Amino acid sequence: MKLAIKLLLxxxxxxxxxxxxxxxxDKAAQDAIAAADQARKKAASVKGEWRDTGKIIxxxxxxxxxxxxxxAIKLAxxxxxxxxxxxxxxxxxxxxxxxxxxxx
Amino acid sequence: xxxxxxxxxIQKLTACLLLAGMAFTAVSSVFASPEQDRKSIIxxxxxxxxxxxxxxxxxxxxxxxxxxxxxxxxxxxFPPYEIAIEKGQTMWETPFANGKTYKDCFPDGxxxxxxxxxxxxxxxxxxxxxLAINQCREANGEKPLKYKKGSINDILAYIAYESRGKKxxxxxxxxxxGALAAYEDGKKFFFTRRGQLNFxxxxxxxxxAGNRIRSDNLSPxxxxxxxxxxxxxKWGAVGTLxxxxxxxxxxxxxxxxxxxxxxxxxxxxxxxxxxxxLELNGPGSRK
Amino acid sequence: MxxxxxxxxxxxxxxxxxxxxxxxxxxxxxxxxxxxSNIEQxxxxxxxxxxxxxxxxxxxKDGVSPGNIAPPLVMMKSRFPDKNVxxxxxxxxxxxxxxxxxxxxxxxxxxxxxxxxxxxDFIYSL
Numbered sequence: 001m002k003l004a005i006k007l008l009l010x011x012x013x014x015x016x017x018x019x020x021x022x023x024x025x026d027k028a029a030q031d032a033i034a035a036a037d038q039a040r041k042k043a044a045s046v047k048g049e050w051r052d053t054g055k056i057i058x059x060x061x062x063x064x065x066x067x068x069x070x071x072a073i074k075l076a077x078x079x080x081x082x083x084x085x086x087x088x089x090x091x092x093x094x095x096x097x098x099x100x101x102x103x104x
Numbered sequence: 105x106x107x108x109x110x111x112x113x114i115q116k117l118t119a120c121l122l123l124a125g126m127a128f129t130a131v132s133s134v135f136a137s138p139e140q141d142r143k144s145i146i147x148x149x150x151x152x153x154x155x156x157x158x159x160x161x162x163x164x165x166x167x168x169x170x171x172x173x174x175x176x177x178x179x180x181x182f183p184p185y186e187i188a189i190e191k192g193q194t195m196w197e198t199p200f201a202n203g204k205t206y207k208d209c210f211p212d213g214x215x216x217x218x219x220x221x222x223x224x225x226x227x228x229x230x231x232x233x234x235l236a237i238n239q240c241r242e243a244n245g246e247k248p249l250k251y252k253k254g255s256i257n258d259i260l261a262y263i264a265y266e267s268r269g270k271k272x273x274x275x276x277x278x279x280x281x282g283a284l285a286a287y288e289d290g291k292k293f294f295f296t297r298r299g300q301l302n303f304x305x306x307x308x309x310x311x312x313a314g315n316r317i318r319s320d321n322l323s324p325x326x327x328x329x330x331x332x333x334x335x336x337x338k339w340g341a342v343g344t345l346x347x348x349x350x351x352x353x354x355x356x357x358x359x360x361x362x363x364x365x366x367x368x369x370x371x372x373x374x375x376x377x378x379x380x381x382l383e384l385n386g387p388g389s390r391k
Numbered sequence: 392m393x394x395x396x397x398x399x400x401x402x403x404x405x406x407x408x409x410x411x412x413x414x415x416x417x418x419x420x421x422x423x424x425x426x427x428s429n430i431e432q433x434x435x436x437x438x439x440x441x442x443x444x445x446x447x448x449x450x451x452k453d454g455v456s457p458g459n460i461a462p463p464l465v466m467m468k469s470r471f472p473d474k475n476v477x478x479x480x481x482x483x484x485x486x487x488x489x490x491x492x493x494x495x496x497x498x499x500x501x502x503x504x505x506x507x508x509x510x511x512d513f514i515y516s517l
Binding site for chain 1: 136144145291295296299302310353359360361367
Binding site: 078081082085089099100101 | 490498499500
C-alpha cells in the first residue's frame with residue numbers, strides 16, 4: 001500500500017517535471033517559429049522566397065500546438081534555413097550576369 | 105513660399121539623379137538593347153537547331169519535337185479549346201449591365217491580341233490583355249475575372265482565335281525609361297535562378313531547350329507567348345500564361361508570384377518581345 | 392537517505408520514459424535498419440522524383456525514361472577517382488561550373504547529409 005502511493009507519487013513527479021520542461025520548450029518553439037517567419041519574409045522582400053517555406057512554418061506551428069516542441073523547433077529551423085538560402089540566392093544575383101552561351 | 109520652391113527643386117534634382125542612376129545601372133549591368141537580346145537569342149537557337157526556320161518557333165516545342173508533333177497535330181484536328189472560343193464569342197457579344205460591350209473598350213477588337221502586352225504611359229506600367237479586359241469590365245461596373253482559371257480563358261481564347269495570323273510586335277517606346285526598365289526587370293526575372301532547385305527560366309528554356317527532362321522535351325523561350333491561352337491536357341482546361349508561369353515557378357520550388365502582378369507582367373513583356381515577328385496562333389494545345 | 396536517492400532515481404527514470412514517449416525519432420532508426428544497404432537506399436533516393444530525381448536529367452542503369460540534360464551516370468569511379476569529389480559535386484555543382492543546371496542538393500538541403508551519403512554511395516557504384 002505504502003509502496004503503491006510512493007510509486008504513484010514518483011510517476012506524478014516525473015510527469016510534472018516533464019511538463020515543466022515542456023513548457024520551457026514551448027517558448028523555444030514559438031521563438032524558433034518567429035525567427036523562421038522573419039527569415040521567410042526577408043527572402044520574400046528580395047523576391048527569393050521558396051515554395052515550401054511557408055508550409056513548413058505552418059507545420060511547425062501545428063506541431064507546436066500538439067505539444068511536440070522538439071519537432072516543431074526542427075521544422076522551424078529548417079524553414080529558417082530555407083529563408084536564409086532564398087535570400088542569399090537572390091542577393092547573389094542582384095546584378096544580372098548574362099549566361100556565357102548567349103553571344104553578343 | 106521661396107523655401108517651398110527650393111525644396112521642390114531639390115526634390116526634382118534628386119528624382120532626376122535617381123532616374124539617371126537607375127537608367128545607368130540598367131544599361132551598365134546588361135550592356136545590351138532589347139533588340140540585341142532578341143537577336144542574340146535567335147542566333148543561339150539557329151545554331152542549336154540548324155535548319156529550323158524562325159517562323160516554326162511559333163509552334164513552340166513542336167518546332168523540334170518531331171515525335172510529340174504528330175500527336176499534337178492529331179489533337180489540333182479536334183481542338184479541345186473550341187468550346188472556350190464559342191463561350192468567349194458570346195461573352196464578347198453580350199452587353200454589360202450598362203448596355204456597353206467589350207467593343208466600346210476595344211474598338212479594334214476582337215482581333216487585337218497583337219497590341220498586348222504594351223507599356224501604358226498613363227498607368228506607368230505594362231498592361232497585358234487580361235489586365236486590359238478586367239479594366240474594361242470594372243470601368244463598366246462588372247466584376248473582374250480571375251486571372252488563372254475560369255471564364256477569362258474563354259474571352260482570351262476568342263480574342264486569340266480572331267487574332268490568328270497577326271504578328272507579335274511588342275514595342276518598347278523610345279523616350280519612355282519606365283518601359284525599358286520594365287523590360288529589363290522582366291529580363292532579369294528570366295535569367296535569375298530561384299527556388300530550392302535553383303533554376304532560372306533560361307536554364308530550361310534556353311540552355312536546355314530541346315533536351316528531355318525525364319520524357320518531356322523542354323520548350324524554347326522563343327515562341328512561348330504566341331499560343332496563349334492554352335489548353336493543357338495536364339490541366340484538362342484552357343489556362344492563362346500567368347497560370348503557366350505559376351506552374352513553372354512551383355516546379356523549381358520557388359514561391360510563385362501573383363498572376364498579373366508586376367513580376368509576371370514584366371516577364372511577359374520581355375518574353376513576348378523575344379517573339380517579335382512570330383505569328384500569333386492561339387489558342388493552343390499542349391500536353 | 393538511501394530511500395530518497397532511490398526515489399529520485401526512480402522519478403528520473405519515469406521522467407525520461409515520459410519524455411522518450413514524446414520523441415518519435417527512435418522509430419526512424421529502426422526503419423533504416425530494415426531497408427537494406429546504403430547503396431540500395433541511395434538508389435531509391437536517386438530514382439525518387441521527390442528526392443534525388445537524378446533520372447530527370449541523367450541516364451542510369453535500371454532507370455525508366457531518363458532525361459538527357461546531363462551526362463549518363465556510368466564509369467563513375469574513373470570519372471571521380473576520389474569519392475569525396477563526387478560527393479562535393481552532388482552537394483554543390485555550381486562550384487565547378489557556375490552555369491550548371493544541377494540543383495545544389497547539399498547546399499540547399501534538397502537531400503539531407505545522410506541521404507547525400509547514400510546517393511553518393513549509389514552513384515559511385517555505377
